[in-house]
Amino acid sequence: MSNLLLTPEVRFAEIIKEHKNIDGSEFSILNLGPTHPATHGIFQNILLMDGERIVDGEGTVGYIHRAFEKIAENRPFYQITTLTDRMNYCSSPINNMGWWLTVEKVLGVEVPKRAQYMRVIVMELARIADHIICNSVLAVDTGALTGFLYVFQFREKIYEIYEEICGARLTTNMGRIGGFERDWSDEVWKKIETFMADFPAVWTEFENLLTRNRIFMDRTINVGAIDAEKAMSYGFTGPNLRACGVDYDIRVAQPYSSYEDFEFDIPVGESGDTYDRFCVRNAEVRESMKIIRQAIDKLPEGSYTADVPEYHLPPKEDVYNTMEGLIYHFKIVMGEIPVPVTEVYLPVEGGNGELGFYLVTDGSRTPYRLHFRRPCFIYYQAFNDMVKGEMLSDAIVTLSSLNVIAGELDA
Amino acid sequence: MALSSEEIQQKIAAKFPDSTSEFMQIHDILTLTVDAGSIVEIIRFLKEDPTLRFNFLTDICGVHFPDNSDDKKFSVVYHMHNWLDNVRIRVKVFLTDTPVIDSMTSLFMSANWMERETYDFYGIDFKGHPQLKRILNMDSMVSFPMRKEFPMEDGGRTDKDDRFFGRTTDNI
Amino acid sequence: MSDSKIKQVEAPEGYAGEGFFATKLSDVVGMARSNSMWPLPFATSCCGIEFMATMASHYDLARFGSERMSFSPRQADMLLVMGTIAKKMAPILRQVYEQMAEPKWVIAVGACASSGGIFDTYSVLQGIDKVIPVDVYVPGCPPRPEQILDGILRLQDIVKTESVRRRSSPEYQQLLASYNIE
Numbered sequence: 001m002s003n004l005l006l007t008p009e010v011r012f013a014e015i016i017k018e019h020k021n022i023d024g025s026e027f028s029i030l031n032l033g034p035t036h037p038a039t040h041g042i043f044q045n046i047l048l049m050d051g052e053r054i055v056d057g058e059g060t061v062g063y064i065h066r067a068f069e070k071i072a073e074n075r076p077f078y079q080i081t082t083l084t085d086r087m088n089y090c091s092s093p094i095n096n097m098g099w100w101l102t103v104e105k106v107l108g109v110e111v112p113k114r115a116q117y118m119r120v121i122v123m124e125l126a127r128i129a130d131h132i133i134c135n136s137v138l139a140v141d142t143g144a145l146t147g148f149l150y151v152f153q154f155r156e157k158i159y160e161i162y163e164e165i166c167g168a169r170l171t172t173n174m175g176r177i178g179g180f181e182r183d184w185s186d187e188v189w190k191k192i193e194t195f196m197a198d199f200p201a202v203w204t205e206f207e208n209l210l211t212r213n214r215i216f217m218d219r220t221i222n223v224g225a226i227d228a229e230k231a232m233s234y235g236f237t238g239p240n241l242r243a244c245g246v247d248y249d250i251r252v253a254q255p256y257s258s259y260e261d262f263e264f265d266i267p268v269g270e271s272g273d274t275y276d277r278f279c280v281r282n283a284e285v286r287e288s289m290k291i292i293r294q295a296i297d298k299l300p301e302g303s304y305t306a307d308v309p310e311y312h313l314p315p316k317e318d319v320y321n322t323m324e325g326l327i328y329h330f331k332i333v334m335g336e337i338p339v340p341v342t343e344v345y346l347p348v349e350g351g352n353g354e355l356g357f358y359l360v361t362d363g364s365r366t367p368y369r370l371h372f373r374r375p376c377f378i379y380y381q382a383f384n385d386m387v388k389g390e391m392l393s394d395a396i397v398t399l400s401s402l403n404v405i406a407g408e409l410d411a
Numbered sequence: 412m413a414l415s416s417e418e419i420q421q422k423i424a425a426k427f428p429d430s431t432s433e434f435m436q437i438h439d440i441l442t443l444t445v446d447a448g449s450i451v452e453i454i455r456f457l458k459e460d461p462t463l464r465f466n467f468l469t470d471i472c473g474v475h476f477p478d479n480s481d482d483k484k485f486s487v488v489y490h491m492h493n494w495l496d497n498v499r500i501r502v503k504v505f506l507t508d509t510p511v512i513d514s515m516t517s518l519f520m521s522a523n524w525m526e527r528e529t530y531d532f533y534g535i536d537f538k539g540h541p542q543l544k545r546i547l548n549m550d551s552m553v554s555f556p557m558r559k560e561f562p563m564e565d566g567g568r569t570d571k572d573d574r575f576f577g578r579t580t581d582n583i
Numbered sequence: 584m585s586d587s588k589i590k591q592v593e594a595p596e597g598y599a600g601e602g603f604f605a606t607k608l609s610d611v612v613g614m615a616r617s618n619s620m621w622p623l624p625f626a627t628s629c630c631g632i633e634f635m636a637t638m639a640s641h642y643d644l645a646r647f648g649s650e651r652m653s654f655s656p657r658q659a660d661m662l663l664v665m666g667t668i669a670k671k672m673a674p675i676l677r678q679v680y681e682q683m684a685e686p687k688w689v690i691a692v693g694a695c696a697s698s699g700g701i702f703d704t705y706s707v708l709q710g711i712d713k714v715i716p717v718d719v720y721v722p723g724c725p726p727r728p729e730q731i732l733d734g735i736l737r738l739q740d741i742v743k744t745e746s747v748r749r750r751s752s753p754e755y756q757q758l759l760a761s762y763n764i765e
Contacts, residue, residue, distance in 0.1 A: 004542040007550075034675050035625060037654035042627050042672065062547035063672040064627050067704040069532070070556060070563050082701060089629040105438060133632070152639040159636070169636075170725050171629055232467060235521025253497050344438055345490055345501065347469075356470055358488070371472040373490075381524045407628050410547055410669075548706060549671050556705060565705045 008046040008058035041406025085171040091130035098348035114302035115179035130351030179305030224398030225273035235378040238353025244272035335365035471525040514540040532557035617742040623659035627666030630693035642728035656682040667695035
């Protein structure tokens with residue numbers, strides 16, 4: 001019938017010419033263009049509308065394609081965190097730690113327990129930050145601005161914690177092969193304790209604003225629902241899949257970085273609609289806080305990094321004062337480090353689902369092929385299917401609740 | 412009882428002795444190489460067999476090996492995951508210089524965009540794909556940017572003087 | 584009132600008298616324009632999140648006059664381009680800029696908008712000044728909210744001292760012609 005290789009405008013124009021409604025009205029084309037206040041990120045959706053109802057749609061992505069996989073083939077391992085930062089930029093430490101775990105798997109580096117627990121704390125803080133943005137912006141799209149302004153203050157507190165750890169607020173470039181680049185000062189622990197003391201009450205207030213709010217419930221229940229079979233076929237993972245009732249979480253299925261030491265639940269929804277996605281993310285924030293609490297309480301003694309001088313840049317005092325430090329520094333920067341020829345796939349639980357790193361090495365200091373399995377890219381395919389037959393305003397709310405981050409979509 | 416790699420290897424090799432080869436355990440994922448002609452049957456077998464039950468397609472990606480022999484220039488790598496027994500598997504297919512392979516969209520709906528991305532980057536033709544056109548790059552682009560011979564930087568840029576970066580027009 | 588910590592805008596130079604205040608028209612127009620710039624947030628990537636932090640209550644942008652984020656180009660004064668602009672996106676950026684009504688200003692926020700940033704690749708536009716004229720560049724990856732505020736304040740200085748006849752001057756017409764904008 002319609003040739004799917006044509007651009008959507010042309011294809012829909014042909015459908016409009018052929019189809020006529022009973023009352024004489026026609027379909028129309030709406031361009032939910034790349035720059036739109038409600039699409040958080042730039043992706044275009046051309047929708048075929050029957051009045052206010054969506055008949056069909058086609059998305060165009062790639063408006064922020066920055067060729068990460070091509071750049072990664074030209075950068076040594078320690079420079080790739082600048083790229084992984086900018087994929088899901090709302091929770092960049094998770095991407096960074098995922099990358100370091102991949103490299104450590106290739107090189108066979110064993111990370112000390114203390115550094116693993118510190119990584120868990122940072123990753124869970126990042127997950128909280130990601131869910132703060134997603135849920136508060138979902139509220140903004142339904143008209144509730146207060147939640148956004150109120151909860152963003154605590155995102156600033158998380159930024160302050162990141163700043164104490166690594167110096168940057170958003171694109172953190174955190175961690176090194178084997179652990180962290182420097183030990184965490186007392187200020188970091190104080191700030192984390194203050195955050196853990198203040199945040200639960202604030203999150204309860206945010207939930208009270210919206211979870212049993214009649215207007216919010218009317219706008220989000222049974223909107224953008226997807227059933228579990230279809231979601232699995234479309235490659236959903238993460239909170240979007242857990243809202244459909246499937247409790248698949250990589251932190252439990254394939255624990256990395258000592259997640260098996262912590263006790264936490266996996267919140268699941270029932271119907272996979274927007275309200276369930278909202279509630280699952282709310283509950284996940286609470287589970288993350290539980291994990292951080294356990295990690296701080298059970299933090300073992302040890303070093304903040306593994307003792308791998310051939311991969312971890314030595315401190316400057318050693319470089320300038322000892323022979324070994326100088327040699328290791330030279331070898332690491334010039335790329336004379338031993339790298340096995342192998343391929344590795346490592347998934348981590350990102351803010352949006354299974355973030356996978358497929359790394360093929362060829363013995364040199366740059367990857368031969370690095371592919372990011374980006375959850376946003378994979379589940380965004382389902383969007384047009386999910387909103388067929390819905391009203392336009394419901395489609396906007398569905399899009400918000402999917403938490404599509406343009407950096408991860410296009411990479 | 413968990414599904415072990417030997418079991419998986421035995422089942423697959425028994426059912427498809429001619430089209431599968433090179434079973435390797437690389438780190439913790441069993442990897443096998445498959446002929447391009449029988450890829451759909453093998454993936455369907457992995458998905459629907461009651462013992463193997465690989466119900467989730469994790470990833471599809473392509474790799475370019477310009478230094479390999481002519482029949483192994485391109486490779487398409489499928490990662491699958493069995494959620495019930497928590498086992499992963501990696502299926503690799505090697506293709507020639509004009510790569511053509513059957514599409515997986517009839518089995519998994521997530522393969523749609525993943526194959527479009529692989530086509531966009533490498534030019535691998537997926538037969539039977541409902542909408543094989545570019546997804547991330549501009550529609551008007553003619554070359555396939557992830558191939559090793561394609562340069563990373565834009566050739567027409569005017570603001571960077573390559574002489575200061577150790578490059579001239581001769582040694583791009 | 585007088586011991587409040589809020590710093591208010593000073594009145595322009597002029598001659599005050601009983602019930603009247605005489606000053607230059609361009610000063611008054613400049614003061615009014617610069618303190619009520621309505622931004623069009625063209626947020627594409629990470630810098631957009633730092634802009635959300637700038638807009639939020641901690642680094643409040645609204646106290647400098649940018650109270651209403653206009654998402655319609657026709658009602659906006661300044662175009663804040665935040666994030667990487669890929670070559671696929673450049674025509675759309677151009678269209679949005681052309682739709683804005685005069686007077687309009689452009690701030691390039693972040694390294695990617697200023698010069699392509701760390702992405703020196705085939706698909707990224709190496710700086711938005713290849714397609715539209717830019718007034719202020721804010722470097723950083725991403726710039727801190729204080730830097731974004733600094734950029735907006737510098738733009739306010741430019742606007743305050745801009746002549747009211749600038750938009751019809753031949754230099755401005757030449758600038759637009761060099762970008763092929765009518």
